[in-house]
Amino acid sequence: MAVKPEGHPCWADAMFTDLEGAKSFYGDVLGWTFGESATEYGNYTEAYHDGKAVAAIVPPMPGQEGEGEAQSQWCLYLASPDAAATAEKIRQNGGEVVVEPMPVADFGTMCLARDPSGVAFGVWQPGTHEGFQAEMGTPGAFCWAEVFTREPEKSDAFFPAVFPYRAKQMQDDEADFRIFEAGDAPVLGRMKMTEEFPPEVPPHINVYFAVPDCDEAVAKATERGGVLRLGPMDSPFGRFASLNDPQGAAFSVIDVTKTEGEMPAITEVS
Incomplete structure (x- = not known):
């Protein structure tokens, strides 16, 4: 790559x-x-x-x-x-x-x-290590990531000032969600953490890995001591679920081949 x-x-x-x-x-x-x-x-x-x-x-x-x-x-x-x-x-x-x-x-x-x-x-x-070798979104590879923060105004000002990002806000009554784009590509999401997140959960970046079958991955993860936090659920981006592994690390899995629903409207942020 x-x-x-x-x-x-x-x-x-x-x-x-x-x-x-x-x-x-x-x-x-x-x-x-x-x-x-x-x-x-x-x-x-x-x-x-x-x-x-x-x-x-x-x-x-x-x-x-x-x-x-x-x-x-x-x-x-x-x-x-x-x-x-x-x-x-x-x-x-x-x-x-x-x-x-x-x-x-x-x-x-x-x-x-x-x-x-x-x-x-x-x-x-x-340098000699350029990063991910597998194509993004292929099974087993990195697919997407989202900044989870309780203070979105701080993250929203910071990331486009440090990196060449253009921001777009998703029009969603249920969630405060923003997408950062670099060039023409969406590269990072930003989600406001609501009161549904326990106080002990710190702000973090949630990393998504692609899987061929979300439900099968969740079943394997929970059998092995992982904890299911959200899902599996369908979305226009794929069927996904959020988990913690047995040592507490948060991550998500997504099957990008199974999409459902219409893409929400997004508006560019000036």
């Missing part, structure tokens, strides 16, 4: 205390296989589907077990041609740079940050 344009999701990884448990769970639910752990990079382990890299998992750093920062969660990385310049934009627009841009051998340069509402995300300036 070619290098992703600026602002496009390009990679996802997650930290798990039980690395073997994560391999077993996602291998069963998403059909992933795993490469050798890179001991020189903290046992960073890439996941593959049909031989193409789709994500990675990693154990906590020594001494990090039990800390809040070590809680399992998926991190989405957004592409940048210059991670240092993006980090500066993050600071200038009220965000927090949690991990300063740092080179990872010749693979690329990474940065970890939070938006002003507390949503954690990564920035990746590609």
Whole structure:
């Protein structure tokens, strides 16, 4: 796959205390296989589907077990041609740079940050590692992601200021939902967290992985100790469900081949 344009999701990884448990769970639910752990990079382990890299998992750093920062969660990385310049934009627009841009051998340069509402995300300036190898939306691969925030006005101002996004608001009486586009492509959603979300659920980016059958994936996930949070339900975008894996990381699965209903109207935000 070619290098992703600026602002496009390009990679996802997650930290798990039980690395073997994560391999077993996602291998069963998403059909992933795993490469050798890179001991020189903290046992960073890439996941593959049909031989193409789709994500990675990693154990906590020594001494990090039990800390809040070590809680399992998926991190989405957004592409940048210059991670240092993006980090500066993050600071200038009220965000927090949690991990300063740092080179990872010749693979690329990474940065970890939070938006002003507390949503954690990564920035990746590609080197030899360009990101996702599998085509977006194919079974087992990354498909979509949404910023979940209790303070949408902060996220709405921040992301288009840092990345070359154009915003569109979905006309929906039941949800406050916005889409960020880069070029002509929708790349990221933004959902306002309502009171239905327990207070202990932090703002986050929810990552969707494509599956050939949503109900079958949910059945496998719950059999393996995952917790179903929403769905399965039909939408104009596909049949989807939201879950937590056995170690608490939130993710969603979607079958993009089964769509139902009309696309909601959207209006461009000035």
